[in-house]
Amino acid sequence: MSDTILKVRNIETYYGPIMAIRGISLDVRDGQIATVLGANGAGKTTILKTISGIMDPQKGVVEFDGREIQKRDPDWVMRQGISHVPEGREVFPFLSVNDNLLMGAYTRSDRDAIAKDIELVHSYFPILKERADQPAGQLSGGEQQMLSISRALMARPKVMLLDEPSLGLSPRLVKEIFTIIKRLNVEQGMTMLLVEQNANIALHTADFGYVLEVGRIVMEDTTENLLQKEDIREFYLGIQDHGVRGKRRWKKRKTWR
């Protein structure tokens, strides 16, 4: 098995007095896609933010390539090779779409390669080419999401942290995005940590999965195994056993709590 490139050990992160994650450890192996599943407010975003230095953990260690990176400035972390597609389309609203993409490649200096990558991104999302000179703030929600993903690609990172990349995208684009993700992973060996509400597609794309509940990891396994588990099938994939009533109004308790 390949080496662990990103190692999270026992981190605790607070929002003021609120403890959002409570001692979490996880590993992302080089060349693999790991995914974190969890309900709303479980703390998935917080994990990613802690890794990329947006938030400081109170305790614990984040190790990247054998080096501790917690509590550093996010730009420094990024320059080590971790690129983060944040939740909620953080574009630069008054810069043109093109300038947004260029900012994605801020840490790179090879002009030709950057130009090539822009073309590549345009081929993935032709609409970004059409809108190249429009301020990004005027794009539609889905277009901003495409921009946000493309921008992270422009950095050519070693590890990509993806926070709900499919948010607000059309079914066709969701499929395309995950094809691209998989392709980048396979062809360029890019490592990814993926957080996604669409558990079905996430589990089918990823190699290894963690299940998060109110700030704690309650289950971890390869995605093949996870896909077999009944709780996962029921609560994350929405596949119900036949025989039970088709639509239920009550919330069934999860077995692992």
Added chain:
Amino acid sequence: MRFLFKTDYDQDIRIAKHSGYYWSYGLLLLVVIAAPFFLESYYIGQMTQLYIIAIAGVGLMLLAGYTGLVSLGHAAFFGIGAYTEAVMTGNGIPLPFMDEPMVFSFLVSMPMAAIFAALAGVVIGIPVLRLTGIYLAIATFAFAIVIEEVLSRWESVTNGYTGLLVESLYVGDLELSDGPPFYFLCLGLLILVILMSINLLRSPTGRAMMAIRDSEISAQSMGVNLARVKTTAFALSAGVTGLAGALFAHKLGFLSPESFTVFQSLELLVLVVVGGIGSLHGAIFGAMFVLALPQGLAILKDYLPTSIAETPGMEPFIFGLILVLVIIFEPYGIYGRWLKIKHYFQMFPVYKRATFKRQKAYMKSERLK
């Protein structure tokens, strides 16, 4: 630790959330009522000044803190209130059916001061409805400059730069505009203004103001008439500030346009932010800051060697330094810190260290609102 059990809706609507409020604010009230019987006249004067500034602070807080509209021109409303008061109780106003200009009782002139200032608020409020942020701040600033010019040019009424003497107020033989009587007048008005603000803030208009501050578009979609609420906010804010101006006129005793410049506007803004933007407590804390700090420094100077104490510019230097330190220490103002300390004691056995620890923060363009 205190647990609150809610049994009816009224509980949320009431001013005092629980019995602790009655105790703490009752005690505070008792102290401020008793104060003039114990204090030296100098300190009575200072407290009076504090109340006046706090009223103006509440006025600006309604606009900047709750509606999110920043004004760099509140000194103008302050000035309009002050001059209205001085003219109406002093030289009086010539009325068509009277031979002599009519001199008014303060019972008339003070409300009029507030009303004139409120009207001025509407006059500036309406044209600048579409402005936000720095543009609004500068528009109000420009307006204030125009008002300052009017105050200095309209010599027949304001006496221009020569200045206008403010008459003292009497009720019978009792001088109302000085000493303890004035103290109680200002205190009473401050309490009145605070109560009205609290009322407003727990009613639909107040909520609409806060809605506008956070998101104009969705406020609008919920049926908030932006133009109307903003104009109301301007008028109220200006009116309250004008009332403070009327009191200030008596406190100062002599008005000239130089008392109402952009620096006074800036000082009010400092008050609001340092106190803690978006809370009425903040207005009071802020008033203490802008008033008590220079006073404290002045008193401190008595104990320093003359050569240091009288170094030119020492006072503003320390003022600036403390302003900077306060904000660096607590960007959410004194009230923000107060809340944390209160929280600490309320949660006492189970508080968490992290409460006081500041997470990294990231600014986002406020041009989009």
Added chain:
Amino acid sequence: MFEFLQLVVGGVSIGCIYALVALGFVLIYKATEVVNFAQGELMMLGAFLAYTFISILGWNYWVGAAAAIICMFFAGNLVDRVFLRPVLGQPQFSIVMVTIGFGYMARSAAGMMPGWGTETYAISTPFSSEGMQLIPESMGSLVISQTDLSVIIATVILCAVLYTFFTHTRLGIAMQASSQNQLAAYYMGIPVKAVFSMIWGISAAVAAAAGILLAPTTLIDTSMGFIGLKAFPAAVLGGFGSIPGAVVGGLIIGIIETLAGFYLPPGFKNVAAYVVLLIVLVVRPQGLFGQKTGKRV
């Protein structure tokens, strides 16, 4: 006719002064979205430094001016490090308060500094303030002084350089990006803290240049920074955040002021510029060159 033109020339000269100061405001705003209320004080410090080098230490004018500008670059850096970095990312309002507080401190500190103090000073400059004829003497009289000309030329050059910097260099665009969304800028690997220190440095250097150029006209004292009160509306009139806007705004205010002073009754000179500003803002809320910033939902 020439009287009118002469007034316009006068208006342009003073307008460029406002523009030069306004540029400093715009720079910091463009890169950090903070309105720097201490911009005038940076200018004052720059002028005092130049005074120290040129008049007290007796250096050559150009050397002294360059040294002052460089020193102010580092001073601007330092101001950011010491006062602004601790509040980085906090609400804009708080940051503005820090600049106000710093303004108080800078003004008083300059007043307490031995050799500076509360008096007024001048620097001897190579530019003469005698009038030069702009047109053949036989046609009439239209003059401008070298001092004014130096301000105008510097304004034009600085405006062009800074405009190019912001729109065409990567660092310039990164600066704009940092102001629009700090979080995203960090995600892109833009060293936001260093960028902010850099822009404070640049802005302080521009302020110093302005202070040095203005010294013959405004003289140097601790309160010379109050000219910011005029430069501020100028920047807003042009559209806060727009570099050409700052210059155009400054010119408009300068010219209107001068014409109003001549043709209108006394008092209008003081308010004419502000009245025009109000009218412009009512018609164009984003100023003349400002981006329209409606929020998309």
Added chain:
Amino acid sequence: DQGIYDDKIVLGSHQPLSGPVALWGVPVTNGMRMAVDEANEKGGVNGRMIELIVEDSAYQQNKAAQAGDKLLKKDKVFALVGALGTPTNMVTMPRALKMGVMNIFPVTAANEMYEPYHKLKFGGFTPYSDQMQAAVKYFVENKGIKKIGVLYQDDDFGKNVLHGCENQAKDMGLPEVIKTNFKRGSKDFSSQIAQLKSEGVELVCLGTIIGETIGSMATAKKIGYDPIFVVSSAGYVPENISLAKGLTEGLYGTSQTPIPYYDEATPEVKAWMDDYKKRFGDDAVLQSIAGYDAMNVFIMALEKAGPDLTAEKAAEAIESIKDYQSIFGGAPYSFSAEDHLGPDARNSARLSQVVGDRWKLIGPISY
């Protein structure tokens, strides 16, 4: 009365120690301190030491009101001496008088400092308006001037200058003066100067201080306009020469006391200037003299008033001063029960002119 103790007399003053006018506040304060120290070194006044408390007014009314309240009510001073500024005195003087505290020789040449009459207030400086009346008379009579213009700061100080010119013009039956003004802190005078030029003004009376004096003369020179300029005592300062690099050559200035030039000074003044420099590390300037003189005269009166001091008695003691001449060569001080202004308003101004790097005395003027 308050402020009098067995061993000391407490006096107060407020000065602009910060802000744009600090340049005046500092030397005035020093001057006053020097007078106090000298008195105390000699054993005080009738056995009492003098304590002087100075507050910063920043030249703002609000601050001055605060400072005044502190001095009057907290420090309980016996008198306010040499407080600087018209607007600031306008808020503190009524407070002092109301409490029976004297307001002595405020450092401002506004008429309100001694008019209307009050037992406890005394002025020490020739009003600007009287200075200008004398100056206008001089130029009309000696230079044949007909057309007079006034460029004044848009505040009380500037108005005083304007009124002086207007009154004198009216008294002498001249055409109405051309007036144009500017806001304090202005840097640009092109429209005002253009206006004066286009009206053909021959004598420009300046209600300006430093920057504006230089700025307006520079503007005039630039467009080739060359009238006579005269400035009141507010602009009769060495800076108007040292900062102007020749632009103010030929400017006239009125004053009450001459600027102390060390090499021209009498031995007595020289010694005084040396002493000042030793105490404060700075060269003495005209403002230092103003502060020193004001305090000195008051101390003299306190001595005269005798050991059981009251405000009444101190006032009477001042009123008894006649023809007091200070070492600095200004106009003499005389008071009486009706006249609370030290110098004689009509006959106390002197005219000087900028020649090279000096203000050169032309002679006393009067109207």
Added chain:
Amino acid sequence: MSLFKAENLAINFGGVKAVDGVNFEIEKGECFTIIGPNGAGKTTIFNLISRIYDSTDGTMTFDGQDITKVPPHAIASLGIARTFQNIELFEHATVLQNLLVGRHCHSRTGLFSELAFLPSVRRAEVAHREKVEEVIDFLDLQHYRESLISNLPYGVRKVVELGRALCTEPKLILLDEPSSGLNVEETQDMSFWIDDIKKDLGITVLMVEHDMKLVSEVSDHVLVLNYGRMLAHGSPQDVQNDPEVVKAYLGE
């Protein structure tokens, strides 16, 4: 008669024709869904209906009234409420306060009575509270009543926004991607709520959504947009089988 009708609706931004001659009608009591690729103009239609944008062409009729030119703040009192794609809550206020703002279009108290907090104001406030509590119960928000919005996770915010819209007691509710960012379980809840809104509260629903499962479960009619133009129109099953729709939107 239909509750809402758009005829030949169009808007362009500079050169971009975001919406281009769109016609549709919504019947009372139905759930009408608009789907389409990203940037097709769905949200723009919502913005046109809530009058944030002025249409360049076309008319909109609601409840028999032409609303093409009514001011934006009047829309709520006519009976149209909406949620936003990117969530536009009042961040610095509590959930309760947010919901109470939803009652704004029903408040009739005057400024001066509010300043004095007259008994009439108190009564009105209590009445608003009662209504808000109903919504809180309906959406299971009890737990979050006093939380600040800025401390809430994304999913809860979505629900609060829905609640705020319900507080206006609308006739027509516009939901912009109600399920985005929700997990399967929560999407399931959302689908029940939409059903209840439609059936129990009798509110007509106009929705934009990308989750085809949800769309099929709750919608009666579906309109497909592409590049601002109408691509297809029909029942959820019909449009999902339309080859054009598959090509442009669903993907193979």
